[in-house]
């Protein structure tokens with residue numbers, strides 16, 4: 001546009017590999033970054049559009065590094081999600097250490113061998129009479145009705161979400177279950 005627009009004003013386009021802005025051409029028709037051209041060349045050395053050989057990668061612009069700000073945001077998001085998992089894990093552990101002792105005692109009294117945590121929990125959610133019998137058992141152990149309801153809700157939540165549950169939380173639950181089975 002201006003009069004000074006000479007060498008400093010580089011023509012740029014979009015890298016055909018990563019679709020980010022790029023100002024080096026890898027062939028007659030297209031732009032690509034150094035790193036991207038390596039991936040590109042794995043699919044063939046000649047451009048299918050203009051039929052020229054791709055240029056040597058050392059000639060090309062390097063892929064711009066993510067900015068410090070991007071990295072900081074990324075780190076912050078990572079830390080936050082790790083923190084959420086940690087808090088959840090702690091909450092599940094506290095719950096498991098309160099519920100599993102009475103639950104395993106109940107299973108043993110009913111001659112059910114508590115081998116698999118999730119199968120044992122499913123016997124409670126899938127059968128109303130089992131649920132009632134466990135609630136009665138807990139009541140005999142001096143649990144209050146609202147506490148029992150809360151625990152039943154938690155059991156349902158675990159059974160329903162077990163497949164998509166964070167691996168660390170799953171491990172935490174299994175560990176607690178095993179610990180109280182002994």
Ligand SMILES: [Zn+2]
Pocket residue numbers: 015016017018019020022032033036063
């Ligand atoms: Zn690229």
Ligand SMILES: [Zn+2]
Pocket residue numbers: 027028029030047048049050051052
């Ligand atoms: Zn080309």
